[in-house]
Amino acid sequence: MEACCCNLEVDVNGEETFMVDKTVITQYSNKFARLFGKSSGATGKLKVIFHDFPGGAEGFELMLKFCYNNGTADINPSNLFLARCAAEYMEMKEPMADVSNLLEQTEKSLQEISYWTWSDILIGLKQCQSLLVPDSSVMVERCLDTIVGRLVLASEASPCPSTSSTDSSWVRYSCDSKSTESVKTSFSRLTWWFEDLLFLSPLLVAMLVKSMLSRKMDHLVISKFLLYYQKAKFSTATTHEKCKIIEMVIDMHYDMDLSCVPCKTLFGILRVTLGLNISKCSRNKLETMIGSQLDQATLDNLLVPSPHGISYLYDVNLILRFLKAFLRRGNSLVTPIQMRKVASLIDLYIAEIAPDPCLKTSKFLALATAIPDSARDSYDELYHAMDMYLEVHTQLSQEERLKICCGLNFEKLSPQACLHLSQNKKFPSKSTVQALISQQSKLKNLLHVIPSTSSYNDSPCSSSGAAAQKGKKDKTSEQVVLYSGNFDLSTDNEKLKAHLQGMQWRVMELEKFCRKMQIQMAKITKSKASGHSYAKSLPKLCS
Numbered sequence: 001m002e003a004c005c006c007n008l009e010v011d012v013n014g015e016e017t018f019m020v021d022k023t024v025i026t027q028y029s030n031k032f033a034r035l036f037g038k039s040s041g042a043t044g045k046l047k048v049i050f051h052d053f054p055g056g057a058e059g060f061e062l063m064l065k066f067c068y069n070n071g072t073a074d075i076n077p078s079n080l081f082l083a084r085c086a087a088e089y090m091e092m093k094e095p096m097a098d099v100s101n102l103l104e105q106t107e108k109s110l111q112e113i114s115y116w117t118w119s120d121i122l123i124g125l126k127q128c129q130s131l132l133v134p135d136s137s138v139m140v141e142r143c144l145d146t147i148v149g150r151l152v153l154a155s156e157a158s159p160c161p162s163t164s165s166t167d168s169s170w171v172r173y174s175c176d177s178k179s180t181e182s183v184k185t186s187f188s189r190l191t192w193w194f195e196d197l198l199f200l201s202p203l204l205v206a207m208l209v210k211s212m213l214s215r216k217m218d219h220l221v222i223s224k225f226l227l228y229y230q231k232a233k234f235s236t237a238t239t240h241e242k243c244k245i246i247e248m249v250i251d252m253h254y255d256m257d258l259s260c261v262p263c264k265t266l267f268g269i270l271r272v273t274l275g276l277n278i279s280k281c282s283r284n285k286l287e288t289m290i291g292s293q294l295d296q297a298t299l300d301n302l303l304v305p306s307p308h309g310i311s312y313l314y315d316v317n318l319i320l321r322f323l324k325a326f327l328r329r330g331n332s333l334v335t336p337i338q339m340r341k342v343a344s345l346i347d348l349y350i351a352e353i354a355p356d357p358c359l360k361t362s363k364f365l366a367l368a369t370a371i372p373d374s375a376r377d378s379y380d381e382l383y384h385a386m387d388m389y390l391e392v393h394t395q396l397s398q399e400e401r402l403k404i405c406c407g408l409n410f411e412k413l414s415p416q417a418c419l420h421l422s423q424n425k426k427f428p429s430k431s432t433v434q435a436l437i438s439q440q441s442k443l444k445n446l447l448h449v450i451p452s453t454s455s456y457n458d459s460p461c462s463s464s465g466a467a468a469q470k471g472k473k474d475k476t477s478e479q480v481v482l483y484s485g486n487f488d489l490s491t492d493n494e495k496l497k498a499h500l501q502g503m504q505w506r507v508m509e510l511e512k513f514c515r516k517m518q519i520q521m522a523k524i525t526k527s528k529a530s531g532h533s534y535a536k537s538l539p540k541l542c543s
Helices: 022-026 031-042 056-068 082-088 100-112 118-133 134-157 180-191 202-216 218-232 239-254 264-274 282-292 318-327 336-353 363-370 380-392 398-405 415-422 431-451 454-458 463-486 496-531
Strands: 008-013 014-018 046-050
Touching: 008 056, 014 022, 014 056, 022 031, 022 056, 056 082, 082 100, 082 118, 118 134, 118 180, 134 202, 180 218, 202 218, 202 239, 218 239, 218 264, 239 264, 239 282, 264 282, 318 336, 318 363, 336 363, 336 380, 363 398, 380 415, 380 496, 398 431, 415 431, 415 463
Parallel strands: 008 046
Antiparallel strands: 008 014
């Protein structure tokens, strides 16, 4: 019988060799029909070698069963995608005369995928992934879309919608806040599928997540799945595979709403990338995401060890990049409160890294000056960090010390910090003078707040007040002279000396004025006690 004539030898990917009837195969396959042409009736054995047949010997055997069974096959979820890929490869797209078309049969079966069970969908998806052929991408997308559709329906059916949380538990899924068991049960209803999808490759996970995002699935649940996937896969992955996994995790988080992704999560991803040579693009995405939420970070988050080969202890360049990403958002997106939080955080970080003997002056100063002046209400913390830095880096030149001090705004130093600075020999003498000038300027501003009246200047002082004035004058003079004695001034710096003497005189004059104010206040109080009233209210400074 002609159908039993095995006149064609087919080597499939070196796995197995099949002896088949050329005539039977040719009537169903345009690929074979084109290959043999009019020689289909020729006698003698022919041999065909396939190197990339989808599904290998299993796929070819499935195609053979279709051909030898008069164009019919038992198509089910376990072999649908294998049959479809084989049909694509063998060019069974157009009917050959009156014979059946395997591709059409698989398409009809694929249209019923919405009725498949969850297990059937996973089996089909595993088969698609193992085929690794371009033609399977459409089938993969249909499978993934079906999976996402099931998950969306499951989440909508949950009686308790997800609510975001800022604590370490990430999300609370429960209507009954009193029941821990209810929380676990509700949460498991939204995460039961995590384990089932661990077989997916990073490429398919990316396709899955994109479909989830387009269907508006909860970003917190998606993020948790990605981290669960990464942790589970890392246990057996090679270094190269780890890079691909974490790059996919970063890229998918970058497409999410960052308000739904805790800053702690992003820093956790950052820790995982340490020691991995991930792509520059993915690293930049991660740093941009962290930088945009820098106001939510803690000091522990920022203490990232330096890369291999860098002498200083912590990765200062990384923090500078975070700051750049944060400031890049602009004033329209960054509130003054967020800016102050970041400024406070950076001051703490600078104080933490200041004792590092390997930290370069340029890096220290870059951090100190990266934050706009308006973000700091006080420069005391930064001053103490500088003091610590100069304590450790004793080899710095006078010029380098002056550069560091350029990062200070003396107007925003507290009186206590100015006093400490004025006696601090580690700082250049120019800085100590600036500190005192700043305090003198503040005293002037204070003076302008007090309204000046002729009666105040003309009020006589009692003998006891004069004695107190003299005592206070001597004390003030002694204190200011003490400041000048602590300055390391060269003998030829007469201008600075004269400036300090002028400051001493102005401070004493201000104290005289304040004492006169006190006397006047006593008179006003006495007059009130006698029943007199004044139309003008007292300045707040005097109250």
